[in-house]
Amino acid sequence: MSQPTPVMPAPEAPVKSLAKPEMKRTREGFGHGLLELGEKRPNVFVLVGDLSGSTNVSFFAEKFPDRFLQIGIAEQNMMCVAAGLAALGKIPYLATYGAFASCRSADQMRVTVAYTDLPVKIGGAHGGISVGPDGATHQAMEEIAIVRSIPNMKLIVPCDYWETKKATIAMADDPHPNYIRFGREPVPVVTDANTPFTLGKAxxxxxxxxxxxxxxxxxxxxxxxxxxxxxxxxxxxxxxxxxxxxxxxxxxxxxxxxxxxxxxxxxxxxxxxxxxxxxxxxxxxxxxxxxxxxxxxxxxxxxxxxxxxxxxxxxxxxxxxxxxxxxxxxxxx
Amino acid sequence: MPRLQLSLDELRERALFVRRDIITLLARSQSGHSGGPLSSTDFGTALFFHEMDVNPERLDDPGRDLWHFSIGHVTPVIYSLMAERGYFPLVDLLGFRQFKGHLQGHPSKHDTPGIEVSAGSLGQGLSVCCGMAYGSRFDRSTRRVYCVMGDGEQQEGQIWEASMFAAHYKLDNLCAVIDYNRKQIDGDVQDVLGIAPLADKWRAFGWHVVEVDGHDIPGVLAAFDEARATKGKPTVILAHTVMGKGISFMEDDYKWHGVPPSVEQAEKALAELGTSLASWTRRLETHTARAVTPSANGGAS
Missing domain, CATH: 3.40.50.920 (Rossmann fold)
Structure with a gap:
């Protein structure tokens, strides 16, 4: 970052209680962020690979069915269909599990999306080991290594519900490809609706x-x-x-x-x-x-x-x- | 910007120019693919100089048809068609695959004006065109979307994901063309990994299938008309072609898939095409193909 980060006079987030935190799902933040984008931006599309419920894009699907695209279990196709939409000036968000988004369609992300530098917004759900019972295949733990090695990509790993929602919305303003990683289980809320979020600024x-x-x-x-x-x-x-x-x-x-x-x-x-x-x-x-x-x-x-x-x-x-x-x-x- | 719709004689002459360009630029670069570009030349010429409504003078023309070569390795024919159609000066072809030129080994949107989406990893282009076709229909645009694929490329699983998608969403503004030259880099397609019966496969996946001799320009034009008239489903044109078409010692030989001719071989090839390396290089250096019209062919022979 070229601009220096100002010294924080005080912590930015009022963490209410670390011992008994409010628990909320980050995937809900993604779903709610998309819902807000759907209202604000007529060129936002949402694509999903047969995981509408578990990625919470079902919120968007119910409200904006004409801009919701069911792709089926075909992540490679999904990544490139999103690219085709982006080439027309749309802002496509796609959602699947991070294990598939980052690995199954890595080549499509690299060549078609990132090399062309299209504003495809990739939502990787079920990130990390906290996915739990599904086990190793569904616990995405390589996304940071894969995505950040690809030129033109931006990568966000938000910490809680609010940050996921804000990041999801902020991504629409960036005319480049982005990847956002979020989780399955409820996790502690450590920020709030007013905590500032700027892409690229810790x-x-x-x-x-x-x-x-x-x-x-x-x-x-x-x-x-x-x-x-x-x-x-x-x-x-x-x-x-x-x-x-x-x-x-x-x-x-x-x-x-x-x-x-x-x-x-x-x-x-x-x-x-x-x-x-x-x-x-x-x-x-x-x-x-x-x-x-x-x-x-x-x-x-x-x-x-x-x-x-x-x-x-x-x-x-x-x-x-x-x-x-x-x-x-x-x-x- | 209307479709160009050149006459048959003009299209055949244009195809001859494209073949001369391909050999000349490959002779200069000494790197690149010969076989596929030459098998794609005739239907490619029909696409660029008759079928499609494109506007090289205004690349973001909202009414333009969209085209995408999923087979990114056939850049010699893609760049020749683009230059002959006026996207950039013919002389640029001589910078093919060179560090200082803008013509990458595989198509790059940010290097070459007119490329809509970069390509090079096989199997991805039909999906891209599905997104374009779906989005165009959403926008109530009358534009058509054209996707050129290879036959060996049919071995990629993603092709069939896209195939299902296009049929499911009834993308009748989408027309795919398969360069069915029956050769791939390791040998005959049927020996490497059989794809037959290809027409039956596409029909079973819900597409309208047209089979045509990909070197017969009137037949190709009729196939494009049939695709245009087909409603409720996408169309795939199986263009039966010959790898290396037009050059006697390259025809139907898979060894020409991924290699360029030597300068001596290029001279021989260009002699078969009625010109020489020196005179066609001079043509590329001195002529411009901007503002192509049916009456201006812009070239010596």
Whole structure:
């Protein structure tokens, strides 16, 4: 980002209660965002690959049936039909599970959509291991690595319902291809209707100068919980909500490195090529500091409940705390 | 902008020019595909110089017909048709596949004016055209959408996803043409992975199928008319062609799928087409094909 991020006078999000947060589905944010877009923009179309209900595009389908396109179980075709619509000046949003959007139709996303630089808006539902019982095939954990490696693509991993809704709406203003990753299960609400959202500009949710916790998606909540626990030990952790993975907020990362001197990244994604790697790419060329990466470490997921899976795969707040301790030891050492 | 609708004699002359362009630009680049461009030349010429309503003077003309080659590797014929139709100067053809030119090995929207959507990975173009056809109908546009595919490309699964989509949504403003030259890069299509009976497959998928000799220009024009008149379903034209058509030593030989002629071979080929490398290069360097009309053919022979 060329424009410097202004120093936040106060945290941007009023986090009501970390212990008992309101729980809401991010996919509902996608569905409600589309509904709002449908009203505002007559050129927004929605395409779905036989998953209207589980991606919540059914809200749009009921209200705007003439701009809703059922593609059937054919993700490759869906990606390119969307491209054809975009070539005519439409803004097509497509929805399927992230595992399919990012992998099954990766070539179509790369060649037809991104190389042509068409404003196709890709909605990847059921992102991360928190999908739960469906198991490894449906737990998309490679999207960040795949999507951010493709030129012209932008990638958003919003943290909660409100941010998903705002990001979904904001994408319509960007005349380039975008990918948004959201989840299945209800997740803690950590922002509200008034929290600012600007594509490509990270939000600082909690100030601190001892260490920076940079997170995306559901891990933003886990980072906030970890920051609370660290504060009890006298460690002030900055929590950065890196909702846009590409273009990544270089300035926010550089400031975190310079002002905090140690960084922990947290993501519900494979460690290879994810948020941690993206942040590290900035850190090594601006202000190298000790870093620890909380992520899924090169494993496929498995069936289970959201909470038990996140704990088993090492991406809960205690894992963030342990990573912070490691990073702080290296910082002092 | 009306359709050009050149006469048969003019179309045949234009097709001859396109073949000369193809050989000349490949001789210059020493990289690129020979066989498919030459098999697509005749129906491609009918498409660009008779059938379609396009406006090279105004690329975003809202009334224009849309065309897309799903077989991105046949850029020699795509670029020749575009240059001869006036999208860009003929001399640009000599920069084919060169770093400094604007003609990429496979079509790129942001490099070449007039390309609607970039292409190059096989099997994707029909889906793109489905989106264009659906969106055009939504807009109540009378435009038609043309998609050129290869026969080997029929092996891609996505083709059949798109095929189902177009029939399901009754996209009768969509016309696909398959360059059925029976060859692909590894050999005869039927040996590599059989696609027959292709017409039956498309019929079973709900399309109107027209089979035609893809080198017989009147027959191709009649096929386009039949597609135009077909309502309630999309049309696919199976254009039976010969790979390398027009060059004796290239015809029907799969080895010419992905290679250019050497300069010596190009001289021989151009002699068969009634010209020489030097004189056709000079024509490309000195003539402009802008504002093509039925009476101005813009070329030496």
């Amino acid at each position: 939000n600082v949710l909690r100030e601190g100068k001892d260490i920076a916790l940079i997170a995306c998606g559901v891990m933003v909540y886990e980072a906030l919980v970890a920051a609370d626990a660290l504060a009890e030990r006298g460690i002030q952790a900055r929590v950065v909500n890196m909702h846009t993975l590409k273009p990544i907020d270089v300035d926010a990362i550089e400031r975190a490195a310079r002002e905090c001197g140690a960084i922990v990244t947290a993501e519900e994604h494979q460690v290879n090529g994810g948020l941690g790697g993206a942040v590290a790419e900035v850190v090594v060329r601006t202000h190298p500091v000790p870093m620890e990466l909380v992520a899924v470490h090169d494993r496929f997921g498995r069936s289970g409940k959201q909470e038990e899976l996140m704990a088993a795969f090492g991406i809960k707040s205690p894992d963030v705390i342990a990573a912070a301790e490691r990073a702080l030891r290296r910082k002092k050492g």
